[in-house]
Amino acid sequence: MEHFNNQMVVEFDSVSKNESFARVVVAAFVARLNPTLEEIADIKTAVSEAVTNSIIHAYENKDGRIRIETHIVEDTVTVIVTDYGMGIDNIEKAMEPMYTSKPELERSGMGFAFMEAFMDELFVESEVGKGTTVTMRKVIRQEEGSSLEENN
Protein backbone atom coordinates (compact mmCIF):
# COMPACT_ATOMS: atom_id res chain seq x y z
CA MET A 1 0.00 0.00 0.00
CA GLU A 2 1.37 3.33 -1.04
CA HIS A 3 0.85 6.38 1.15
CA PHE A 4 1.93 9.86 0.18
CA ASN A 5 0.86 13.44 0.54
CA ASN A 6 -0.05 15.42 -2.52
CA GLN A 7 -2.23 18.34 -3.56
CA MET A 8 -3.54 20.11 -6.64
CA VAL A 9 -5.57 23.21 -7.46
CA VAL A 10 -7.65 24.01 -10.54
CA GLU A 11 -9.74 27.10 -11.26
CA PHE A 12 -12.13 27.40 -14.18
CA ASP A 13 -15.06 29.42 -15.53
CA SER A 14 -18.53 28.78 -14.15
CA VAL A 15 -20.12 27.14 -17.20
CA SER A 16 -22.01 23.86 -17.30
CA LYS A 17 -19.64 22.36 -19.87
CA ASN A 18 -16.94 22.41 -17.17
CA GLU A 19 -18.88 20.08 -14.85
CA SER A 20 -17.50 16.99 -16.56
CA PHE A 21 -13.98 18.48 -16.64
CA ALA A 22 -14.12 19.15 -12.88
CA ARG A 23 -15.14 15.63 -11.85
CA VAL A 24 -12.75 13.96 -14.28
CA VAL A 25 -9.74 16.00 -13.15
CA VAL A 26 -10.40 15.21 -9.47
CA ALA A 27 -10.97 11.53 -10.28
CA ALA A 28 -7.69 11.38 -12.24
CA PHE A 29 -5.79 12.94 -9.35
CA VAL A 30 -7.31 10.52 -6.82
CA ALA A 31 -6.71 7.49 -9.09
CA ARG A 32 -3.14 7.19 -7.78
CA LEU A 33 -4.56 6.00 -4.44
CA ASN A 34 -5.91 2.92 -6.24
CA PRO A 35 -9.55 3.54 -5.26
CA THR A 36 -12.33 1.11 -6.18
CA LEU A 37 -14.52 2.04 -9.14
CA GLU A 38 -17.32 2.68 -6.67
CA GLU A 39 -15.18 5.13 -4.69
CA ILE A 40 -14.26 6.96 -7.90
CA ALA A 41 -17.93 7.13 -8.90
CA ASP A 42 -18.82 8.51 -5.44
CA ILE A 43 -16.20 11.26 -5.67
CA LYS A 44 -17.20 12.16 -9.24
CA THR A 45 -20.86 12.50 -8.25
CA ALA A 46 -20.03 14.61 -5.18
CA VAL A 47 -17.74 16.95 -7.17
CA SER A 48 -20.38 17.26 -9.88
CA GLU A 49 -23.02 18.23 -7.30
CA ALA A 50 -20.82 20.88 -5.67
CA VAL A 51 -19.75 22.44 -8.98
CA THR A 52 -23.32 22.40 -10.32
CA ASN A 53 -24.48 24.22 -7.17
CA SER A 54 -21.90 26.94 -7.77
CA ILE A 55 -22.94 27.36 -11.41
CA ILE A 56 -26.70 27.40 -10.82
CA HIS A 57 -27.04 28.96 -7.40
CA ALA A 58 -23.90 30.97 -6.60
CA TYR A 59 -23.56 32.55 -10.04
CA GLU A 60 -27.07 31.89 -11.42
CA ASN A 61 -25.54 30.91 -14.78
CA LYS A 62 -23.69 34.23 -15.03
CA ASP A 63 -19.91 34.73 -15.22
CA GLY A 64 -17.83 33.48 -12.33
CA ARG A 65 -14.89 31.35 -11.30
CA ILE A 66 -14.86 28.05 -9.44
CA ARG A 67 -11.80 26.75 -7.62
CA ILE A 68 -11.19 23.15 -6.65
CA GLU A 69 -8.46 22.22 -4.25
CA THR A 70 -7.77 18.52 -3.71
CA HIS A 71 -5.53 17.14 -0.99
CA ILE A 72 -4.38 13.61 -0.49
CA VAL A 73 -3.04 12.90 2.99
CA GLU A 74 -2.20 9.23 3.36
CA ASP A 75 -5.45 7.42 2.50
CA THR A 76 -7.77 10.43 2.85
CA VAL A 77 -8.96 12.64 0.02
CA THR A 78 -10.19 16.15 0.76
CA VAL A 79 -11.94 18.12 -1.99
CA ILE A 80 -12.61 21.82 -1.40
CA VAL A 81 -14.92 23.52 -3.91
CA THR A 82 -14.99 27.31 -3.62
CA ASP A 83 -17.01 29.93 -5.46
CA TYR A 84 -17.12 33.71 -5.07
CA GLY A 85 -20.83 34.02 -5.78
CA MET A 86 -23.90 35.14 -3.86
CA GLY A 87 -23.52 32.78 -0.91
CA ILE A 88 -26.15 30.76 0.94
CA ASP A 89 -28.46 32.59 3.33
CA ASN A 90 -29.69 29.53 5.22
CA ILE A 91 -27.28 26.58 4.96
CA GLU A 92 -29.44 24.28 7.08
CA LYS A 93 -32.42 24.81 4.79
CA ALA A 94 -30.29 24.42 1.65
CA MET A 95 -29.03 21.07 2.91
CA GLU A 96 -32.48 19.58 3.56
CA PRO A 97 -33.11 16.70 1.15
CA MET A 98 -35.70 17.60 -1.52
CA TYR A 99 -35.45 21.32 -0.75
CA THR A 100 -34.54 23.48 -3.72
CA SER A 101 -34.63 27.23 -4.17
CA LYS A 102 -34.99 26.65 -7.92
CA PRO A 103 -37.84 24.20 -8.59
CA GLU A 104 -38.53 25.98 -11.89
CA LEU A 105 -35.15 24.71 -13.13
CA GLU A 106 -36.14 21.12 -12.27
CA ARG A 107 -33.58 20.84 -9.53
CA SER A 108 -34.25 17.78 -7.39
CA GLY A 109 -32.96 19.27 -4.14
CA MET A 110 -30.73 16.23 -3.68
CA GLY A 111 -27.34 17.86 -4.28
CA PHE A 112 -26.12 18.16 -0.69
CA ALA A 113 -27.83 14.87 0.23
CA PHE A 114 -25.76 13.10 -2.44
CA MET A 115 -22.55 14.80 -1.28
CA GLU A 116 -23.32 13.56 2.24
CA ALA A 117 -24.24 10.07 1.05
CA PHE A 118 -21.20 9.55 -1.16
CA MET A 119 -18.49 11.20 0.95
CA ASP A 120 -17.50 10.51 4.57
CA GLU A 121 -17.61 14.11 5.73
CA LEU A 122 -19.16 17.33 4.42
CA PHE A 123 -18.74 20.90 5.67
CA VAL A 124 -20.37 23.95 4.14
CA GLU A 125 -19.25 27.49 4.90
CA SER A 126 -20.90 30.47 3.25
CA GLU A 127 -21.16 34.22 3.48
CA VAL A 128 -23.91 36.08 1.65
CA GLY A 129 -22.39 38.23 -1.09
CA LYS A 130 -18.95 36.64 -0.69
CA GLY A 131 -19.28 33.01 -1.70
CA THR A 132 -19.39 29.41 -0.55
CA THR A 133 -16.83 26.77 0.32
CA VAL A 134 -17.79 23.10 0.36
CA THR A 135 -15.28 20.75 1.97
CA MET A 136 -15.72 17.00 1.42
CA ARG A 137 -13.61 14.20 2.78
CA LYS A 138 -13.40 10.51 1.93
CA VAL A 139 -11.16 7.70 3.12
CA ILE A 140 -10.00 5.48 0.27
CA ARG A 141 -9.95 1.83 1.31
CA GLN A 142 -7.27 0.94 -1.20
CA GLU A 143 -8.23 -2.70 -1.52
CA GLU A 144 -5.67 -4.66 -3.50
CA GLY A 145 -6.95 -5.50 -6.96
CA SER A 146 -10.47 -4.41 -6.14
CA SER A 147 -10.64 -1.91 -8.96
CA LEU A 148 -10.19 -4.74 -11.43
CA GLU A 149 -12.65 -7.08 -9.75
CA GLU A 150 -15.45 -4.55 -9.76
CA ASN A 151 -14.97 -3.73 -13.39
CA ASN A 152 -18.18 -4.65 -15.16
Next chain:
Amino acid sequence: MKTKSRLCEVIGETLVVRLPEELDHHTAGLIKEDTEELFLQKRIRNVIFDYQQTLFMDSSGIGLVMGRYREVRYLNGNVYIVGVQNKIARILEISGLYRVAIQAGNIEAALQDIQNRQEKNKVNEN
Protein backbone atom coordinates in the same frame (compact mmCIF):
# COMPACT_ATOMS: atom_id res chain seq x y z
CA MET B 1 -29.18 19.41 -34.41
CA LYS B 2 -28.57 15.80 -35.32
CA THR B 3 -28.41 14.83 -31.66
CA LYS B 4 -32.11 15.60 -31.32
CA SER B 5 -33.24 12.76 -33.52
CA ARG B 6 -30.60 10.47 -32.10
CA LEU B 7 -31.59 10.91 -28.44
CA CYS B 8 -35.36 11.34 -28.65
CA GLU B 9 -37.87 9.30 -30.60
CA VAL B 10 -41.66 9.28 -30.45
CA ILE B 11 -43.37 5.90 -30.88
CA GLY B 12 -47.14 6.32 -30.90
CA GLU B 13 -47.84 8.36 -27.77
CA THR B 14 -44.60 7.31 -26.12
CA LEU B 15 -41.44 9.39 -26.00
CA VAL B 16 -38.24 7.33 -25.86
CA VAL B 17 -35.21 9.21 -24.52
CA ARG B 18 -31.83 7.54 -24.98
CA LEU B 19 -29.77 9.11 -22.24
CA PRO B 20 -26.11 9.99 -22.87
CA GLU B 21 -23.04 8.41 -21.30
CA GLU B 22 -22.80 11.19 -18.73
CA LEU B 23 -26.02 12.64 -17.34
CA ASP B 24 -25.29 15.87 -15.49
CA HIS B 25 -26.71 19.41 -15.31
CA HIS B 26 -25.20 20.23 -18.70
CA THR B 27 -26.51 17.24 -20.67
CA ALA B 28 -29.82 17.11 -18.74
CA GLY B 29 -30.45 20.70 -19.83
CA LEU B 30 -29.97 19.80 -23.51
CA ILE B 31 -32.30 16.79 -23.22
CA LYS B 32 -34.92 18.84 -21.40
CA GLU B 33 -34.98 21.34 -24.29
CA ASP B 34 -35.46 18.53 -26.82
CA THR B 35 -38.25 16.87 -24.84
CA GLU B 36 -40.05 20.17 -24.25
CA GLU B 37 -40.19 20.77 -27.98
CA LEU B 38 -41.61 17.30 -28.61
CA PHE B 39 -44.17 17.71 -25.81
CA LEU B 40 -45.45 20.81 -27.62
CA GLN B 41 -45.51 19.17 -31.06
CA LYS B 42 -46.99 15.80 -30.20
CA ARG B 43 -49.34 14.12 -27.80
CA ILE B 44 -47.11 12.27 -25.38
CA ARG B 45 -48.57 10.11 -22.62
CA ASN B 46 -45.60 7.97 -21.64
CA VAL B 47 -41.87 8.53 -21.40
CA ILE B 48 -39.21 5.81 -21.48
CA PHE B 49 -35.78 6.80 -20.19
CA ASP B 50 -33.18 4.40 -21.57
CA TYR B 51 -30.04 4.31 -19.38
CA GLN B 52 -28.29 1.69 -21.54
CA GLN B 53 -25.41 4.07 -22.41
CA THR B 54 -25.30 5.94 -19.10
CA LEU B 55 -22.26 5.38 -16.88
CA PHE B 56 -22.42 8.59 -14.85
CA MET B 57 -25.35 10.41 -13.31
CA ASP B 58 -25.79 13.09 -10.64
CA SER B 59 -28.90 14.67 -9.11
CA SER B 60 -29.62 16.62 -12.31
CA GLY B 61 -30.77 13.32 -13.84
CA ILE B 62 -33.38 13.02 -11.10
CA GLY B 63 -34.83 16.44 -11.85
CA LEU B 64 -35.09 15.49 -15.52
CA VAL B 65 -37.15 12.34 -14.82
CA MET B 66 -39.33 14.05 -12.17
CA GLY B 67 -40.08 16.90 -14.55
CA ARG B 68 -41.33 14.54 -17.28
CA TYR B 69 -43.31 12.55 -14.70
CA ARG B 70 -45.19 15.72 -13.72
CA GLU B 71 -46.07 16.29 -17.38
CA VAL B 72 -47.48 12.82 -18.13
CA ARG B 73 -49.25 11.99 -14.88
CA TYR B 74 -52.15 14.33 -15.77
CA LEU B 75 -52.80 12.13 -18.81
CA ASN B 76 -52.61 9.00 -16.64
CA GLY B 77 -49.35 8.15 -18.37
CA ASN B 78 -46.23 6.60 -16.92
CA VAL B 79 -42.51 7.16 -16.81
CA TYR B 80 -40.21 4.16 -17.32
CA ILE B 81 -36.58 3.62 -16.38
CA VAL B 82 -34.91 0.91 -18.47
CA GLY B 83 -31.46 -0.50 -19.21
CA VAL B 84 -29.80 0.59 -15.94
CA GLN B 85 -26.11 -0.32 -15.67
CA ASN B 86 -24.52 -1.43 -12.38
CA LYS B 87 -22.53 1.79 -12.13
CA ILE B 88 -25.57 3.98 -11.63
CA ALA B 89 -27.96 1.46 -10.05
CA ARG B 90 -27.20 2.66 -6.52
CA ILE B 91 -27.72 6.35 -7.25
CA LEU B 92 -31.11 5.56 -8.82
CA GLU B 93 -32.08 3.53 -5.72
CA ILE B 94 -31.13 6.36 -3.36
CA SER B 95 -32.86 8.95 -5.53
CA GLY B 96 -36.35 7.62 -4.79
CA LEU B 97 -37.22 7.74 -8.50
CA TYR B 98 -38.62 4.22 -8.37
CA ARG B 99 -41.50 5.56 -6.27
CA VAL B 100 -42.79 7.33 -9.38
CA ALA B 101 -41.15 5.52 -12.30
CA ILE B 102 -41.67 1.95 -13.47
CA GLN B 103 -38.55 -0.17 -13.88
CA ALA B 104 -38.24 -2.40 -16.96
CA GLY B 105 -35.45 -4.40 -18.59
CA ASN B 106 -35.38 -2.62 -21.92
CA ILE B 107 -37.35 -0.36 -24.27
CA GLU B 108 -39.34 -3.27 -25.76
CA ALA B 109 -40.45 -4.47 -22.32
CA ALA B 110 -41.60 -0.97 -21.41
CA LEU B 111 -43.52 -0.58 -24.70
CA GLN B 112 -45.19 -3.94 -24.05
CA ASP B 113 -46.19 -2.81 -20.55
CA ILE B 114 -47.69 0.39 -21.99
CA GLN B 115 -49.71 -1.66 -24.48
CA ASN B 116 -50.92 -4.03 -21.75
CA ARG B 117 -52.09 -1.13 -19.62
CA GLN B 118 -53.94 0.47 -22.55
CA GLU B 119 -55.78 -2.78 -23.32
CA LYS B 120 -56.66 -3.21 -19.66
CA ASN B 121 -58.08 0.34 -19.58
CA LYS B 122 -60.17 -0.37 -22.71
CA VAL B 123 -61.64 -3.47 -21.06
CA ASN B 124 -62.46 -1.48 -17.95
CA GLU B 125 -64.18 1.21 -20.01
CA ASN B 126 -66.44 -1.32 -21.74
